[in-house]
Amino acid sequence: MELTGAEIVVRCLQEEKVEHVFGYPGGSVLYIYDELFKQNQVKHILVRHEQAAVHAADAYSRSSIGKIGVALVTSGPGVTNAVTGIATAHMDSVPMVIITGQVPTAYIGQDAFQECDTVGITRPCVKHNFLVKNVKDLAETLKKAFYLAKTGRPGPVLVDIPKDVTAQKYAFSYPDSISIRSYNPVVKGHSGQIRKAVQLLVGAKRPMIYTGGGVILSDADQQLGKLTRLLGFPLTQTLMGLGAFPATDHQHLGMLGMHGTYEANMAMQHCDVLLAIGARFDDRVIGNPAHFGQVARKIIHVDIDPSSISKRVKVDVPIVGNVPDVLDELIAQIESSDRAALPGNIAGWWKQIEEWRGKDCLKFKQDDQVIMPQFVVQKLYEVTGGDAFITSDVGQHQMFAAQFYKFDKPRRWINSGGLGTMGVGLPYAMGVRFANPDAQVACITGEASIQMCIQELSTCKQFRLPVKIINLNNRYLGMVRQWQEMFHGNRYAESYVDALPDFVKLAESYGHVGMRIERPADVEPALREAFTRHKDDLVFMDFITDQTANVFPMVAAGKGLSEMVLAEDL
Amino acid sequence: MRHIISILIENEAGALSRVAGLFSARGYNIETLTVAPTEDPSLSRMTLVTAGSDDIIEQITKQLNKLVDVVKVVDLSEAPHVERELMLVKVRASGKDREEMKRMSDIFRGRIIDVTETTYVIELTGTSSKLDSFIVAIDQTLILETVRTGVSGIGRGDRILKI
Ligand SMILES: Cc1cc2nc3c(=O)[nH]c(=O)nc-3n(C[C@H](O)[C@H](O)[C@H](O)COP(=O)(O)OP(=O)(O)OC[C@H]3O[C@@H](n4cnc5c(N)ncnc54)[C@H](O)[C@@H]3O)c2cc1C
Ligand SMILES: Cc1ncc(C[n+]2csc(CCOP(=O)(O)OP(=O)(O)O)c2C)c(N)n1
Ligand SMILES: [Mg+2]
Numbered sequence: 001m002e003l004t005g006a007e008i009v010v011r012c013l014q015e016e017k018v019e020h021v022f023g024y025p026g027g028s029v030l031y032i033y034d035e036l037f038k039q040n041q042v043k044h045i046l047v048r049h050e051q052a053a054v055h056a057a058d059a060y061s062r063s064s065i066g067k068i069g070v071a072l073v074t075s076g077p078g079v080t081n082a083v084t085g086i087a088t089a090h091m092d093s094v095p096m097v098i099i100t101g102q103v104p105t106a107y108i109g110q111d112a113f114q115e116c117d118t119v120g121i122t123r124p125c126v127k128h129n130f131l132v133k134n135v136k137d138l139a140e141t142l143k144k145a146f147y148l149a150k151t152g153r154p155g156p157v158l159v160d161i162p163k164d165v166t167a168q169k170y171a172f173s174y175p176d177s178i179s180i181r182s183y184n185p186v187v188k189g190h191s192g193q194i195r196k197a198v199q200l201l202v203g204a205k206r207p208m209i210y211t212g213g214g215v216i217l218s219d220a221d222q223q224l225g226k227l228t229r230l231l232g233f234p235l236t237q238t239l240m241g242l243g244a245f246p247a248t249d250h251q252h253l254g255m256l257g258m259h260g261t262y263e264a265n266m267a268m269q270h271c272d273v274l275l276a277i278g279a280r281f282d283d284r285v286i287g288n289p290a291h292f293g294q295v296a297r298k299i300i301h302v303d304i305d306p307s308s309i310s311k312r313v314k315v316d317v318p319i320v321g322n323v324p325d326v327l328d329e330l331i332a333q334i335e336s337s338d339r340a341a342l343p344g345n346i347a348g349w350w351k352q353i354e355e356w357r358g359k360d361c362l363k364f365k366q367d368d369q370v371i372m373p374q375f376v377v378q379k380l381y382e383v384t385g386g387d388a389f390i391t392s393d394v395g396q397h398q399m400f401a402a403q404f405y406k407f408d409k410p411r412r413w414i415n416s417g418g419l420g421t422m423g424v425g426l427p428y429a430m431g432v433r434f435a436n437p438d439a440q441v442a443c444i445t446g447e448a449s450i451q452m453c454i455q456e457l458s459t460c461k462q463f464r465l466p467v468k469i470i471n472l473n474n475r476y477l478g479m480v481r482q483w484q485e486m487f488h489g490n491r492y493a494e495s496y497v498d499a500l501p502d503f504v505k506l507a508e509s510y511g512h513v514g515m516r517i518e519r520p521a522d523v524e525p526a527l528r529e530a531f532t533r534h535k536d537d538l539v540f541m542d543f544i545t546d547q548t549a550n551v552f553p554m555v556a557a558g559k560g561l562s563e564m565v566l567a568e569d570l
Numbered sequence: 571m572r573h574i575i576s577i578l579i580e581n582e583a584g585a586l587s588r589v590a591g592l593f594s595a596r597g598y599n600i601e602t603l604t605v606a607p608t609e610d611p612s613l614s615r616m617t618l619v620t621a622g623s624d625d626i627i628e629q630i631t632k633q634l635n636k637l638v639d640v641v642k643v644v645d646l647s648e649a650p651h652v653e654r655e656l657m658l659v660k661v662r663a664s665g666k667d668r669e670e671m672k673r674m675s676d677i678f679r680g681r682i683i684d685v686t687e688t689t690y691v692i693e694l695t696g697t698s699s700k701l702d703s704f705i706v707a708i709d710q711t712l713i714l715e716t717v718r719t720g721v722s723g724i725g726r727g728d729r730i731l732k733i
Contacts, residue, residue, distance in 0.1 A: 119584060124595050128638040131583070148638060181733065182580055182641040307632035310625070 214278015
């Protein structure tokens with residue numbers, strides 16, 4: 001049957017079992033909106049700013065297994081507003097499809113109204129993008145977009161569709177499967193390499209497992225748990241990996257890196273065999289690579305993207321492949337290897353680790369006057385039974401969330417690691433809630449970050465999203481202030497957040513519940529009230545917190561991983 | 571070290587900008603870049619000359635392979651290969667210079683492909699360093715303009731880049 005391009009777009013979304021599209025209309029996507037209007041299968045979520053549409057779609061993917069977030073925006077300013085969201089997803093390898101309107105093909109290149117070079121602007125921050133100039137190619141291109149987004153190293157894929165293409169007609173058929181000759185991601189790991197890895201692992205004296213976002217993205221938490229228990233090794237996770245292995249498990253040493261725990265960073269630095277899985281040796285993770293390289297160790301690195309391997313740190317045993325597939329084979333080979341000596345060999349190492357752990361590097365003092373941000377996160381963890389979906393913005397509050405909310409399950413911790421985008425927290429919470437309609441969702445944020453997408457309180461009202469906003473209000477760009485305190489002689493240039501709104505009234509004016517919490521004793525009761533009496537409401541909880549709290553431990557930029565500044569040093 | 575990288579890439583709009591954009595975004599340098607469709611019109615072949623340490627070249631080939639449109643990447647300089655570049659040089663050729671220019675062109679196995687009363691256009695093919703030598707060898711003040719294609723390269727014998 002002949003369908004218009006706009007009908008084809010909607011049919012493709014239906015074929016892909018897309019339930020939600022986050023978007024904002026405009027001239028060049030009007031035919032598509034018209035078709036969305038005529039059906040009920042794909043629901044459209046109208047946001048208040050295109051950036052939020054993309055963030056919400058991104059969190060929709062992050063917080064679910066197999067569901068792909070989709071965003072739909074108009075040409076020109078719709079696209080440029082979306083770019084921050086696209087780059088954010090790209091840096092964290094989140095699968096997503098973005099459909100953008102474009103001016104009619106005959107107008108392209110004429111500086112037409114609301115024209116921009118979408119494919120050019122987004123090229124460096126997408127996995128791939130397409131400009132569909134002919135309606136004949138539309139269905140196949142959308143199929144490719146979904147396929148590319150979710151296979152291999154995932155990422156956002158953008159499809160730019162000129163308005164005339166959405167009006168032209170063509171016989172619709174959706175391909176069942178697709179193959180792209182230039183794109184063949186590796187799935188299985190090389191058995192010989194895996195054998196080498198097993199030899200190193202069973203012979204280790206000071207082993208360490210270091211895992212990242214790749215384990216979450218590939219839903220390999222089962223395999224990771226099995227492997228880690230089988231080996232009995234200590235394990236650390238990056239900010240993006242939290243939840244793949246339970247934080248409450250004794251083998252977990254906490255997050256590593258710039259604000260990682262003392263024990264995780266020390267063990268990472270001093271290990272003799274390192275098994276890295278779906279992690280990319282980021283500069284916020286291993287600190288100065290030259291300092292890291294001062295200790296001799298053998299590194300095994302499992303990653304689906306060869307360019308992640310030996311990029312910042314030279315690797316001894318590279319294993320290119322999909323995490324669950326590689327771990328299955330690794331587990332099988334370990335099970336059939338002789339590893340009787342292993343527990344004895346690593347006993348001393350564990351003893352050393354327990355000593356490091358004994359430093360209790362995350363401890364803080366809570367008096368009865370001023371609320372400490374860490375205390376709020378601790379209480380939130382208790383009140384939600386450790387089982388909520390937590391989104392965060394970017395800053396100190398993000399680090400406190402990562403350190404103090406102990407994630408035992410994957411895909412529960414939703415934040416921007418690679419790009420570090422302030423403003424994601426609230427739209428992320430929206431996306432999470434659409435993907436997990438009955439879940440408890442809390443957004444841990446700061447008074448500065450929350451203002452970057454505050455308009456979404458309106459979207460939350462329209463769609464009745466009972467998100468709990470945990471605003472750790474320190475009246476500062478806290479993370480910036482911390483750097484100024486530590487590295488810029490206490491000159492707090494432009495980091496004081498002046499002229500703040502009354503967040504309680506602000507929440508109320510959007511039709512939500514607002515609370516201000518100023519005393520430590522009120523923290524827990526307020527949280528309980530929010531999660532019980534106001535279970536079905538959005539509650540904006542404005543916690544007035546200590547203005548001087550800093551995040552520790554801290555590895556200063558350019559320093560070595562074991563050169564941490566600890567709270568007790570100050 | 572200098573490397574010659576051959577790339578088979580889908581012959582699609584924007585493919586070249588993906589490669590060029592990758593190099594500028596990641597701070598890799600491009601000395602020369604040539605591109606044209608192959609005998610199979612759905613594919614283009616690029617030859618790219620770059621320089622860098624082994625680590626950088628490893629990242630360059632991995633990053634190129636990661637581009638969805640890229641079908642194959644080969645570092646030609648890893649094994650025996652031949653390389654050629656074509657140059658057109660327009661020179662002033664009048665009076666006594668005319669004879670001398672012809673002589674130099676012959677020595678370098680060039681061909682004069684355009685002649686006016688006062689100028690020649692000399693066509694020269696060879697490795698990049700041969701073309702450089704020609705420029706140095708002739709009287710610099712007589713050069714009116716030069717244009718070079720950039721390097722094309724191909725593996726020797728049964729080293730074949732095809733899908
Ligand atoms: C204020 C701030 C402070 C920060 N401090 C820290 C910190 O202290 N500690 C910290 O860890 N981070 C910190 N970060 C985050 C940091 O910037 C990086 O985003 C993060 O460390 C990267 O995590 P990752 O290595 O797990 O890589 P990711 O970005 O999650 O990359 C995933 C890797 O897995 C691979 N992969 C994907 N899918 C698969 C698959 N199916 N199979 C195999 N491999 C796959 C990818 O190719 C990639 O190499 C901070 C960020 C901010 C904003
Ligand atoms: C869009 C954007 N702009 C600037 C920054 C730099 N930055 C990182 S953290 C931060 C301060 C965040 O302040 P707030 O949200 O109040 O959180 P706090 O650190 O106080 O907990 C800034 C400005 C950023 N990450 N993102
Ligand atoms: Mg703040």
